[in-house]
Amino acid sequence: MRLGFYPKLALTGIMKNKKTYFPYILTSLGMVMMLYIVSFLTYSESVRAMPGGVSVAGFLGLGCFVIGIFSTILLFYTNSFLIRRRKKEFGLYNILGMGKRNLARILIWETLMIAAFSILAGLGCGILFSKIAELVVANILNSDVGFAFEISGAALEMTVCWFAAIFLLILLNALRQIHLAKPIELMHSEAVGEKAPKANWILAFFGVLLLGGAYWLAISIQNPVDAMLWFFVAVIMVILATYLLFIAGSVAFCRILQKKKGYYYKTNHFISISSMVYRMKRNGAGLASICILSTMVLVMISSTSCLYIGREATMRERYPKNMMIEAQKDTETFEEELQQSAKRVLDRYHVTPENEKAYRYLSVGAFMEGSKAIFSRDKVENMNVDYSKIYQCFFLPLSDYNQIMGTDETLASDEAFIYKTRSDEGYAYDSISFENGKTYRVRNLKEKIVGSGIDVASVFSSYFIVLPDMEAVEEIYQIQADIYGENRSEIRSYYGFDLSCDEAVQIEMRDAFYSEFIGAVDAENSGIYVNVECAAAERNDFYALYGGFFCLGIILGIVFICGAVLIMYYKQIIEGYEDQSRFEILQKVGMTKREIKKSINSQILTVFFMPLLLAGLHMAFAFPLIEKMLLLFGVVNTKLLVFVTLGSYGVFAVFYILVYLATSRAYYGIVSGKTSE
Numbered sequence: 001m002r003l004g005f006y007p008k009l010a011l012t013g014i015m016k017n018k019k020t021y022f023p024y025i026l027t028s029l030g031m032v033m034m035l036y037i038v039s040f041l042t043y044s045e046s047v048r049a050m051p052g053g054v055s056v057a058g059f060l061g062l063g064c065f066v067i068g069i070f071s072t073i074l075l076f077y078t079n080s081f082l083i084r085r086r087k088k089e090f091g092l093y094n095i096l097g098m099g100k101r102n103l104a105r106i107l108i109w110e111t112l113m114i115a116a117f118s119i120l121a122g123l124g125c126g127i128l129f130s131k132i133a134e135l136v137v138a139n140i141l142n143s144d145v146g147f148a149f150e151i152s153g154a155a156l157e158m159t160v161c162w163f164a165a166i167f168l169l170i171l172l173n174a175l176r177q178i179h180l181a182k183p184i185e186l187m188h189s190e191a192v193g194e195k196a197p198k199a200n201w202i203l204a205f206f207g208v209l210l211l212g213g214a215y216w217l218a219i220s221i222q223n224p225v226d227a228m229l230w231f232f233v234a235v236i237m238v239i240l241a242t243y244l245l246f247i248a249g250s251v252a253f254c255r256i257l258q259k260k261k262g263y264y265y266k267t268n269h270f271i272s273i274s275s276m277v278y279r280m281k282r283n284g285a286g287l288a289s290i291c292i293l294s295t296m297v298l299v300m301i302s303s304t305s306c307l308y309i310g311r312e313a314t315m316r317e318r319y320p321k322n323m324m325i326e327a328q329k330d331t332e333t334f335e336e337e338l339q340q341s342a343k344r345v346l347d348r349y350h351v352t353p354e355n356e357k358a359y360r361y362l363s364v365g366a367f368m369e370g371s372k373a374i375f376s377r378d379k380v381e382n383m384n385v386d387y388s389k390i391y392q393c394f395f396l397p398l399s400d401y402n403q404i405m406g407t408d409e410t411l412a413s414d415e416a417f418i419y420k421t422r423s424d425e426g427y428a429y430d431s432i433s434f435e436n437g438k439t440y441r442v443r444n445l446k447e448k449i450v451g452s453g454i455d456v457a458s459v460f461s462s463y464f465i466v467l468p469d470m471e472a473v474e475e476i477y478q479i480q481a482d483i484y485g486e487n488r489s490e491i492r493s494y495y496g497f498d499l500s501c502d503e504a505v506q507i508e509m510r511d512a513f514y515s516e517f518i519g520a521v522d523a524e525n526s527g528i529y530v531n532v533e534c535a536a537a538e539r540n541d542f543y544a545l546y547g548g549f550f551c552l553g554i555i556l557g558i559v560f561i562c563g564a565v566l567i568m569y570y571k572q573i574i575e576g577y578e579d580q581s582r583f584e585i586l587q588k589v590g591m592t593k594r595e596i597k598k599s600i601n602s603q604i605l606t607v608f609f610m611p612l613l614l615a616g617l618h619m620a621f622a623f624p625l626i627e628k629m630l631l632l633f634g635v636v637n638t639k640l641l642v643f644v645t646l647g648s649y650g651v652f653a654v655f656y657i658l659v660y661l662a663t664s665r666a667y668y669g670i671v672s673g674k675t676s677e
Helices: 005-016 018-043 045-049 053-095 100-140 153-180 183-187 201-220 224-259 267-277 280-309 311-318 334-348 398-405 470-487 503-519 535-588 593-608 610-631 638-671
Strands: 323-328 354-369 372-374 390-397 415-420 431-434 439-444 462-467 491-498 529-534
Touching: 005 018, 005 100, 018 045, 018 053, 018 100, 018 153, 018 535, 045 053, 045 100, 053 100, 053 153, 053 535, 100 153, 100 535, 201 224, 201 610, 224 280, 224 610, 280 311, 280 535, 280 610, 280 638, 311 535, 323 334, 323 503, 334 491, 334 503, 354 398, 354 470, 390 398, 390 470, 398 462, 462 470, 470 491, 503 529, 503 535, 529 535, 535 638, 610 638
Parallel strands: 372 431, 390 462, 415 439
Antiparallel strands: 323 491, 323 529, 354 372, 354 390, 354 491, 415 462, 431 439
């Protein structure tokens, strides 16, 4: 045979099947482009030089891994559609005299052509759009970037190697299928699986049970740490349940519809349900994949958008004052010394502090057994510890509480105020007792202590406990000091205030505060602890953290949307070709094109919107879990999360409908004979 015979035959096969190959090639191109862009941003020195850019690069590095793994799964999945479609053609070649070795050469050339075009064109598009992506990242981080154009050698190398490996594995898998199949099996491959499956009620019930368990986990967990620990367990349960419900449950659902005579014995419903039930196992797997991808898109877009949109409010929750100074020192006059040192720096810069807040507090971790707070380490170090019972306790004297809240509350010597954070419920008991200490009668507080911010960085839920006087706080201090020894917590003095000067001056003042406090310490008092937090100085890193999440969410959201769209498209196209002969027969026996269209709409509407509806149900039950997890990042604005989640679902639903209209039109064109094979 001539040297160019196999390449020409391979190219002819691709062009004749362009309706199925072109989306696959475009997807491969898009995945290559996305991986290069994300890799470019990961390795970019310009991004790393931005304020907080190192954090963003770290997040995007994780994105490279996710995109690479997802690209592998998606291209393998979509390639299975192509091979299924081409098996009949290969079977014909085989019967006409081509051996398996000849077919293998055709597949090798097809794979080489697709791989070469996808990788080269994808890299070209990635290089073209990489600068735009860099500018977007700079805008998210409120930074500037130069106009120099770069090509990352490391990103090129990683992208080419990864996709070369993917296409090699796809080729080996295709060769395996062709090698193992007999010619007659190849010829009749499109008829495989036409036997109507039985409704597997056991698997369907197990799917419902598994999904119910995941939903129960999502709505029953109250502690943010538990939410983080159980989130991935719930995700795995939801994925397994979704596949079981769509594969086994969808068959059972069709059987139920068939038993409803008023619904089933209508022209459009009869044909659509009869057609669907014959291939529901494969159809169900595709629908489940669409549902899972849709849910992943909604979770990522809504949560990362909420983080990004509410980043300023969250930052102010963490840093309620422009300048916050915390220090500890074993002298009774230290709080006064702290404020005097701060005022010397303020006078030096001719700045007047505003909205001042000053108080003393003790922060201790405690394991709660009912109404008893236990400080002993062995309780917390137990491997089977219930993390929902670990609380960070902040103890304040009543005088300081009244001063910062502007109140005139009173407490008896055996009473205490308690405020429980990250929960709509207050403290559940009438009293609280402390290990080796006394018991206090509890009065719940309804308002959080203003201007603190000290609990936001805590991983665990917190109690603010207001005791009658400083002596009571010192008693708790001594209890935990006896238990922890050198690892004890110290009583700290907090002094926070706002400033009206420029942020650059505030950052400069932060360093001046450090110098003032450290310089005031002599050799005898070198054990002083000083921490100065400046909201202006922390803003860049704070924005970088949330901006990194947002970038990652948007990029992965786009990738998963592409995957969902591709699966939708191939599902409709492949099924259209499978149904074409059936509808040709129905037209010959008198069924009109209008009735065909109604039947098609009934079939698509019955099944196609199930993933969207179930994805919405997944999101509704996952919302409490997502809300608890976002609390760990300081997001306390539930209304914003609700708004962003509903908005994300609404936008995605509109997009989903547009995809439905496009794919249903393609399906109708195939089965009605308007589009030739």
